[in-house]
Amino acid sequence: MYESLNHNGRTVFIDENRYYAAYYEQLHPEIDAYDVQYTTKTSEIKDLISTARDQIKNECRPVQNLLFSDCKLGLNDLPNHVYEIDWDVIIVDGPRGDWADAPGRIQPIFTAGVLARSKKGGNAKTHVFVHDFRKDISPLLAKCDDPKMAEDPGVSEVVKQLNQACKEAGFFYVKGHGVPQSLFNQVKEQTRNFFHLPYEEKVKIKLTPATGYRGYQRIGENITKGVPDMHEAIDCYRELKPGAYGDLGKVMEGCNQWPQDPPKFKDMMEEYINLCTDLARNIMRGIALALGGSPYEFEGDRAGDAFWVTRIIGYPGKSSENSQEKPTHDIGCGAHTDYGLLTLLNQDDDITALQVRNRSGEWISAPPVPGTFVCNIGDMLKIYSNGLYESTLHRVIISSPKYRVSVAYFYETNFDAAVEPLDVCKVRVIGEAKKFDRAVYGEHLVKKVLTNFVY
Numbered sequence: 001m002y003e004s005l006n007h008n009g010r011t012v013f014i015d016e017n018r019y020y021a022a023y024y025e026q027l028h029p030e031i032d033a034y035d036v037q038y039t040t041k042t043s044e045i046k047d048l049i050s051t052a053r054d055q056i057k058n059e060c061r062p063v064q065n066l067l068f069s070d071c072k073l074g075l076n077d078l079p080n081h082v083y084e085i086d087w088d089v090i091i092v093d094g095p096r097g098d099w100a101d102a103p104g105r106i107q108p109i110f111t112a113g114v115l116a117r118s119k120k121g122g123n124a125k126t127h128v129f130v131h132d133f134r135k136d137i138s139p140l141l142a143k144c145d146d147p148k149m150a151e152d153p154g155v156s157e158v159v160k161q162l163n164q165a166c167k168e169a170g171f172f173y174v175k176g177h178g179v180p181q182s183l184f185n186q187v188k189e190q191t192r193n194f195f196h197l198p199y200e201e202k203v204k205i206k207l208t209p210a211t212g213y214r215g216y217q218r219i220g221e222n223i224t225k226g227v228p229d230m231h232e233a234i235d236c237y238r239e240l241k242p243g244a245y246g247d248l249g250k251v252m253e254g255c256n257q258w259p260q261d262p263p264k265f266k267d268m269m270e271e272y273i274n275l276c277t278d279l280a281r282n283i284m285r286g287i288a289l290a291l292g293g294s295p296y297e298f299e300g301d302r303a304g305d306a307f308w309v310t311r312i313i314g315y316p317g318k319s320s321e322n323s324q325e326k327p328t329h330d331i332g333c334g335a336h337t338d339y340g341l342l343t344l345l346n347q348d349d350d351i352t353a354l355q356v357r358n359r360s361g362e363w364i365s366a367p368p369v370p371g372t373f374v375c376n377i378g379d380m381l382k383i384y385s386n387g388l389y390e391s392t393l394h395r396v397i398i399s400s401p402k403y404r405v406s407v408a409y410f411y412e413t414n415f416d417a418a419v420e421p422l423d424v425c426k427v428r429v430i431g432e433a434k435k436f437d438r439a440v441y442g443e444h445l446v447k448k449v450l451t452n453f454v455y
């Protein structure tokens with residue numbers, strides 16, 4: 001990649017592992033690779049930032065020659081010429097920062113900033129890209145049962161990031177989520193095993209109106225805006241006691257239908273769903289704080305008895321030698337928004353297919369990041385937030401020949417919740433014409449489910 005992007009220029013690669021740097025140089029003789037020693041720890045982040053602020057006029061000046069600098073945030077042991085070149089592009093994609101003793105990216109980020117600002121050769125810009133978008137929500141999870149969680153600095157950092165992500169993108173990746181990696185990956189593996197079975201086997205748990213729309217649907221059976229989606233799926237919903245929500249609940253009444261094969265599929269999924277429910281409730285506490293409310297805003301009558309939906313999905317590959325049915329087009333799932341509060345998506349590690357529409361109307365890929373959930377906001381949270389947060393349009397486009405699986409967990413409000421903007425949000429979007437009508441979640445869901453299939 002570096003070679004094709006860089007025409008007659010030079011590329012320097014920096015890594016904290018001396019052996020890796022040497023190996024990299026061997027692989028790419030046109031690149032110079034150097035090793036570097038990071039001296040920070042992510043656990044010191046607060047001190048480091050306040051030192052930098054105190055020293056902004058002295059050691060940690062934004063424009064300076066780092067070779068002679070004592071700023072703790074700067075890297076000063078790289079080869080001299082690295083500081084002298086007017087770089088066009090700097091990419092920061094390391095080192096790791098996901099545990100307390102990890103170095104974190106504060107040194108490369110600070111250094112890149114100084115190099116960009118300290119150019120000698122006129123006005124040309126240096127572009128700095130920082131790859132660091134995964135939200136580690138573990139500080140929030142650690143304090144989620146503490147009513148004073150908002151006062152914890154780790155929690156308030158997560159809340160700030162959630163607010164920014166929900167406002168700007170409507171989508172974010174979550175790590176540090178506490179779902180064991182083995183289970184996280186196992187649900188995808190067993191999903192793959194299920195869809196690999198012959199149709200006769202899968203159709204034993206067929207979805208019909210009589211099953212409360214629970215069970216297996218073949219490729220093309222789900223419809224989005226009139227177009228059949230090129231996916232097969234098992235749909236599951238929280239089970240409702242008969243008559244629980246009167247006529248409204250009737251459509252969704254029924255028992256989930258679990259396959260016999262793979263064995264223990266039901267047990268695995270129920271364990272997974274329970275963990276997702278806890279996780280989503282806790283992320284919603286963070287989002288409640290982000291909206292300026294109490295952490296428990298989405299409990300009680302709103303989502304204290306949360307309804308949930310789980311879709312276990314398989315997408316045939318493009319040339320589909322690996323699937324029983326040929327896809328007739330490449331739309332795995334047409335553009336839609338999700339219906340409830342928050343979606344936790346566990347997608348296959350090595351295939352990019354999910355796309356999200358940004359505020360300028362462009363479709364942006366949301367590639368898999370192993371071990372993380374992709375989260376997005378649903379229609380009910382858009383209403384609660386009075387439109388401060390958008391329920392983002394997304395779709396799945398098939399371009400890989402490989403069969404792709406994903407497991408989407410949807411955390412919703414109470415089935416009978418009457419949803420309207422929170423008071424704290426009405427205040428925040430004052431003067432804006434946008435105002436949302438009240439919606440009853442169960443009505444919204446039933447309306448969607450009844451148009452998702454033609455029976």
Ligand SMILES: N=C(N)NCCCC[C@H](N)C(=O)O
Nearest residue numbers: 223224225309336338339452
């Ligand atoms: N429960 C949720 N969110 N399901 C999302 C499925 C989106 C596709 C569906 N055919 C539609 O048109 O909505």
Ligand SMILES: O=C(O)CCC(=O)C(=O)O
Nearest residue numbers: 311313347354396406408
């Ligand atoms: O499979 C995916 O990546 C997304 C699925 C999805 O958006 C949905 O089922 O609502």
Ligand SMILES: [Fe+2]
Nearest residue numbers: 336337338394
């Ligand atoms: Fe979706």
